[in-house]
Amino acid sequence: MPQDWLLPSADALAARLPDGAKIAVPHDTLGVAMETTRALIRRGIKNLHVVCVPVAGLQVDLLIGAGCVATLETSAVTFGEHGTPYRFHDALRRGTIRMLDATCPAIHAALEAGRKNIPFIPLRGLLGSDLVVHRPDWKTIDNPFAKNDPIALLPAIRPDFAVFHAPYADRVGNIFIGRRRELATMTQASLGGALVTVEEVRDVDLLASEETAAGTLPALYVAHAAIAKHGAWPCGLWDLYPTDESHFRRYAELARSADGFARYLDEFVHVGRQAAAAE
Amino acid sequence: MTVSRQELLIFTIARLLKECRSVAVGASSPIPGAGALLARHWAERETPSRRLFLTILGSGRLNAMTSGGVELFDMAAQGRIDAFFLGGGQIDGQGNINLVGTGTYPRTDVRWPGSFGSAYLYYLVPKMILFREEHTRRVMVPKVDFISAPGPRNDGVYRPGGPIGLLTNLCWFSFDRIRQRFRLETIHLGHSLEEVRDNTGFEFDVAPDIATTSLPDASTLADIRGPIARQIAEAYPRFVKQVFPDAA
DSSP: OOOTTEESOHHHHHTTSOTTOEEEEEOTTTOOOHHHHHHHHHTTOOOEEEEEESOBOHHHHHHHHTTOEEEEEESOBOOGGGOOOHHHHHHHHHTOSEEEEOOHHHHHHHHHHHHHTOSEEEESSOTTOHHHHTOTTOEEEEOTTSSSOEEEEEEOOOOSEEEEEEEEEOTTSOEEOTTOHHHHHHHHHSTTOEEEEEEEEOSSOGGGSHHHHTTEEOGGGEEEEEEOTTTTTTSOBTTTBOOOHHHHHHHHHHTTSHHHHHHHHHHHTSHHHHHHHHO | OOOOHHHHHHHHHHHHTTTOSEEEEOTTOHHHHHHHHHHHHHHHTSSSOOOOEEEETTOSSSOOOOSOTHHHHHHHHTTOOOEEEEOOSEEETTSOEEOSEESSSSSOSEEOSOOTTHHHHHHHOSEEEEEOSOOSTTTEESSOSSOSBOOOOSSOOOOSOOEEEEEOSSEEEEEETTTTEEEEEEEOTTOOHHHHHHTOOSOOEEEEEEEEOOOOOHHHHHHIIIIIHHHHTTTOHHHHHHHOTTTO
16 A cells, blocks of 8 residues: 555665755765665756764765755765765855864764754864854853863754665654665654665564664654665665765766766766667 | 884883773774773782773774763763873874864864864863874974864863873873973883984973883783684774784
């Protein structure tokens, strides 16, 4: 029987995300929704505000290169051992994105405030860092409960949606996230909940067992899901499949130039467009 | 017997971690990871055997966190991480580190990945070890272009932690929190004070009893090349293939 939460494809999922949306996305090893990312580029989404939890990788370089991003909020942009984010560097040089540099625990804490729907949260560290100089939205106050104790305040982050990829959903749309609790935090902080792709939908009830319930994001928080086999590719997904290193090398070669990046999009993102042109 | 540069650094890091109960290692840090594993190996062999809790980001097995990525930072705030490692595209003589880039922010001339957790952990972890293999005037600068995390200063900010020193390919500096300066403690075999001076862009003090950095003995080297190399290979297979091909 058709269910309202389950959409037919990542493209249908991507259609639910409006231009200008603020989205929270996890870093490369947690379950990145790469098929959804390709679908967003295909649909030509514009002016995204991307909040990286807590750092960015290939997904963000692709979205920036394709002109989908207005604001990037992250603690780092890195492919680790797998190359250089050239499209991000190019956008910084040309000043085409607004950059909100952060530090990992600040993003975690601001999302925590978001899930509680409180306006701000204090955080240790930060003071004296140039990050604060360039983040006028971060304030410093004196701890009202003690003397001589300055502390930073961060406004809550409330994204419109959390967008990620997970191994599976159960029959009613609960999502298995294992110990990746930040996927729950960023989803609960999001006004619209999660737009998730999964490898498969299993005919089970995740909440029926204590062992799986502890690693479950309840369906209440899930706006929509779609099945996308290898939906994190070329990023890896937990212990299910590894990072496709040769693809990352290919990307790093092509994305060095704008022309090469356009060829990459034609070959790996706008696959349908190419096939239609050939007919 | 020849000791490689990496083996000396792993051994030196393990010695710095000797009394620790809990050590965390961040992203892209195979040498600190291997050093922490060696320190754990030593702790296990004490009588009675002592536990050293290790959190290696990027590892599946050497990582016991169950509350998501925030747990590392919460552990640090709780005082449950004794030692951590940070590098820097630039490091200056006051212990400020820059992980963002050179030139004028945000349109930097060179952009590095970003500050990661440095603007938090640098204040909170008691044994913050600065580790940067490249020791040149490009890295060791008089003043960083961007302060990702500031060195300890008298600003009234809550700071139970901070840098204890800086380990490079050439030497080990301790950091004096009162003087807010590095002090050259030991120079690695084959290098000289002159070489350190030539390649350091900031002023530093020199210990009166300056020595050569201790070398690992034969049995320690065998541990590094055998069990330690095999354990770190789970998180850093490429590193092990390059540096310890026999263990790969």
